[in-house]
Amino acid sequence: MILPATVVSSGEDTSVEKVLFSGDKPGYFEAVRSRFRDGWSSICLSSQSGCGLACTFCATGAVGLVRNLDAEEILAQALYAPWQRDRAFPVKSIAFMGMGEPLANPRIFTALDMLTDPQVGGWSPRRITVSTVGFAPRLAQLVAQHPHVTITLSVHSPFPDQRSVLIPLQKRFPLEASVDILDRHVAATRRRVFLAYLLIDGVNDSAEHAEHLARLVKHRSRPDLFKISVIAYNEAAGVTAPYRRPATRTVQEFVARLRSAGVAVSRRQQFGTGIDAACGQLHADYLNARDAPHTPPTPRTAATGGDTP
Numbered sequence: 459m460i461l462p463a464t465v466v467s468s469g470e471d472t473s474v475e476k477v478l479f480s481g482d483k484p485g486y487f488e489a490v491r492s493r494f495r496d497g498w499s500s501i502c503l504s505s506q507s508g509c510g511l512a513c514t515f516c517a518t519g520a521v522g523l524v525r526n527l528d529a530e531e532i533l534a535q536a537l538y539a540p541w542q543r544d545r546a547f548p549v550k551s552i553a554f555m556g557m558g559e560p561l562a563n564p565r566i567f568t569a570l571d572m573l574t575d576p577q578v579g580g581w582s583p584r585r586i587t588v589s590t591v592g593f594a595p596r597l598a599q600l601v602a603q604h605p606h607v608t609i610t611l612s613v614h615s616p617f618p619d620q621r622s623v624l625i626p627l628q629k630r631f632p633l634e635a636s637v638d639i640l641d642r643h644v645a646a647t648r649r650r651v652f653l654a655y656l657l658i659d660g661v662n663d664s665a666e667h668a669e670h671l672a673r674l675v676k677h678r679s680r681p682d683l684f685k686i687s688v689i690a691y692n693e694a695a696g697v698t699a700p701y702r703r704p705a706t707r708t709v710q711e712f713v714a715r716l717r718s719a720g721v722a723v724s725r726r727q728q729f730g731t732g733i734d735a736a737c738g739q740l741h742a743d744y745l746n747a748r749d750a751p752h753t754p755p756t757p758r759t760a761a762t763g764g765d766t767p
């Protein structure tokens with residue numbers, strides 16, 4: 459059984475709200491809904507309570523892994539009644555960009571079966587995005603079992619040594635292994651995939667980074683089916699590395715460099731930074747949840763109108 463617990467924050471005139479869930483097992487997990495003015499909404503689901511992969515820019519990684527969520531707990535976030543009842547903003551898309559690495563949780567496959575089952579969730583797989591830092595064996599399983607799901611692979615650095623610092627999983631599953639899987643996938647399905655690039659001030663925002671990132675794409679068999687999403691880093695509680703958000707101009711220049719190198723690129727808009735609901739910020743307030751699993755964290759409130767880098 460799962461009990462949606464506390465609405466953590468919803469600003470008055472905001473487009474983003476974050477909901478804290480708890481079940482009858484230890485650990486909390488969060489889901490975020492973004493409402494868009496033209497009458498639809500998108501939700502961001504968690505696949506784990508915490509995360510054990512320890513990416514150095516991520517608030518969830520700073521918590522450590524509490525546990526994998528059950529498939530029913532993942533589904534329950536998507537079917538959260540107040541969101542389902544809101545006819546003015548029907549949930550048209552789902553992204554696994556909440557807490558946890560979805561492909562580190564083998565139950566993600568059952569969850570995807572349920573989300574796409576017409577008798578259960580009923581979402582088109584094309585409306586579901588799985589975001590991964592590159593858990594290669596299960597990425598291969600994902601493209602085989604759910605070839606129409608949209609995939610986002612986090613790159614964050616084209617250089618293996620630096621990427622190992624940002625994403626320690628790189629040492630186990632190098633970026634190239636995941637990109638090769640996606641290369642074969644796009645050639646077979648002609649479905650576009652996305653490479654996320656978290657831009658951190660003075661860390662991975664140089665011309666050399668842009669050049670090597672563009673090269674990574676251009677060496678693919680179908681470079682036209684790879685699109686880079688550049689995301690400005692959000693400062694996140696619990697992260698001890700001295701990372702800073704880049705200036706708007708830095709983001710613009712990085713995007714321009716990629717574009718002039720001939721690769722498809724966009725800047726991903728960030729919503730929810732004011733309530734710690736944007737990329738990499740989830741679970742920032744719940745560092746003690748693992749030790750006191752049934753003591754609800756203190757709800758926060760904050761108005762947010764979204765954030766455009």
Ligand code: SF4
Pocket residue numbers: 509510511512513516517518519520556557558559591738
């Ligand atoms: S970025 Fe994703 S995989 Fe890395 S620590 Fe955070 S939740 Fe885990």
